[in-house]
Amino acid sequence: MISFARGAPAPECLDAELLADCARVAIERDPAVLAYGPGGGYAPLREWLGSSHGVEPARVVATNGGLQGFLFYAEELLAERPGRVLVEAPTYDRPLKLLARLGADVVPLAMDGEGLDPDALERALGEGPASFLYTIPTFQNPSGRTLSTERRRRVVELARAHGLPVLEDDPYGLVRYKGEPPPSLHELEGGELVTYASSFSKTVAPGMRVGWFVAPAGLAARIEARAVSTYISPPFLTQATVFELIDRGAFEPNLERIRGLLKLRRDAMLAALERYLAGKATWSEPEGGYFLWADLGADAGELLGRAEAAGVTFVKGADFSPDGSGASSARLAFSYASPSEIEEGVSILSTLLRA
Numbered sequence: 312m313i314s315f316a317r318g319a320p321a322p323e324c325l326d327a328e329l330l331a332d333c334a335r336v337a338i339e340r341d342p343a344v345l346a347y348g349p350g351g352g353y354a355p356l357r358e359w360l361g362s363s364h365g366v367e368p369a370r371v372v373a374t375n376g377g378l379q380g381f382l383f384y385a386e387e388l389l390a391e392r393p394g395r396v397l398v399e400a401p402t403y404d405r406p407l408k409l410l411a412r413l414g415a416d417v418v419p420l421a422m423d424g425e426g427l428d429p430d431a432l433e434r435a436l437g438e439g440p441a442s443f444l445y446t447i448p449t450f451q452n453p454s455g456r457t458l459s460t461e462r463r464r465r466v467v468e469l470a471r472a473h474g475l476p477v478l479e480d481d482p483y484g485l486v487r488y489k490g491e492p493p494p495s496l497h498e499l500e501g502g503e504l505v506t507y508a509s510s511f512s513k514t515v516a517p518g519m520r521v522g523w524f525v526a527p528a529g530l531a532a533r534i535e536a537r538a539v540s541t542y543i544s545p546p547f548l549t550q551a552t553v554f555e556l557i558d559r560g561a562f563e564p565n566l567e568r569i570r571g572l573l574k575l576r577r578d579a580m581l582a583a584l585e586r587y588l589a590g591k592a593t594w595s596e597p598e599g600g601y602f603l604w605a606d607l608g609a610d611a612g613e614l615l616g617r618a619e620a621a622g623v624t625f626v627k628g629a630d631f632s633p634d635g636s637g638a639s640s641a642r643l644a645f646s647y648a649s650p651s652e653i654e655e656g657v658s659i660l661s662t663l664l665r666a
C-alpha cells in the first residue's frame with residue numbers, strides 16, 4: 312500500500328545510530344533519568360526550552376508527546392472557563408476526537424489559502440465568549456497552509472480584545488523547505504494568552520514522545536499537576552536523549568538532513584500532481600511540513616475505497632471537519648512514501664479519477 316495517509320516521517324529520517332548513542336550518553340551522564348522525577352520534564356531540557364522561548368523553565372512543561380499535552384490543556388481550560396472551543400476547519404482530527412470525548416461544543420472557523428480567516432474568528436467571538444481557540448498556524452495539519460503575518464497580528468489583537476486564551480500548536484514550523492518563518496502568535500502576543508506547543512516528533516523522532524508547552528505560569532503548574540496525576544513522570548530517558556542531541560550540537564545537522572529528505576518528497580508530490588492532475592484537481596503548495604490539501608472535484612470517500620483496492624491510501628477531508636464538510640477534499644501526506652512511490656500513487660489516483 313502506498314500511504315499518503317500516514318502523518319509520519321519516512322523511515323530514513325530516523326537516525327537510529329545517532330539516537331542510540333545519545334541515549335547511552337544520557338544514561339551514563341545522569342543515571343537519575345532512569346528514576347521517577349518532576350512531572351514537568353527533564354530539568355536540563357526544560358531550561359534549554361525556557362531560554363529558547365525567553366521564559367522561566369517553570370513555564371515549560373515537557374509532555375509525553377504534544378497530543379497528551381493538548382488533552383491536559385483542553386481539560387484545564389474547559390474546567391476553568393467552560394464554553395465553546397474554536398477550531399480551524401479543517402483541523403487535526405485527533406484533537407477533534409478528544410474534544411468530542413470531553414463533551415466540548417466545537418465551533419469550526421473558516422480558512423482560506425492564507426490560513427484561519429480572522430473575520431470568522433471575530434464573528435464567532437461576537438456571538439459570545441469562548442473557552443479557547445485551537446490553531447495550527449504553520450504548515451497546518453491537514454491543509455499545509457500557513458497563516459500570514461498580517462493575519463497573525465489580527466488574531467493576537469482579537470485575542471487581546473476578548474481575553475481569549477489561544478493554543479498555538481506548532482510541531483511543523485522548523486520543518487521548513489523554503490521561505491522565511493513568520494513570527495509565532497506566542498512571540499507577537501507575549502505569552503499571556505497564547506500557550507505555545509510543539510514537539511520533537513517531526514524534528515527528531517515521533518517514538519521519542521517528547522512534546523512541550525510554554526504556558527502562563529499558573530497554567531503551566533496546573534498542566535504539570537495533571538501530568539503527575541496521569542503518568543507520574545514523563546519519559547526522562549527520551550527527554551534526556553533529545554537534550555544530549557541538542558547539547559552535542561547534532562540537532563540542527565540532523566534537522567537539516569530530515570528537511571532534505573522531506574523536501575524531495577514534497578517536490579515529488581507537487582511534480583506528480585502537476586503532471587497527472589493539472590486541470591482536474593487543485594492543491595495547496597506548502598513551504599514545509601508533511602501535508603498538502605487537495606480538492607479532487609469528486610467524492611473523496613468514494614475515491615478512497617477504490618484507491619485502497621488499487622494500493623493507495625489517503626485521509627478524506629471530511630475526517631478533519633467538526634461538521635463533516637470537505638467531501639471533495641483529501642489530505643495527502645508526502646512525508647512517508649518514497650519519491651518514486653509518490654509518483655506512482657498520484658498516477659494511480661489520476662487513473663481512478665478519470666474512470
Ligand SMILES: Cc1ncc(COP(=O)(O)O)c(C=O)c1O
Pocket residue numbers: 318375376377378379403447452480482509510511512517520521522
Ligand atoms: C498539529 C499536530 N499537533 C500535534 C501532533 C502530535 O504530536 P506528538 O507526536 O508530539 O504527540 C501532531 C501529530 O501529527 C500534529 O500534526
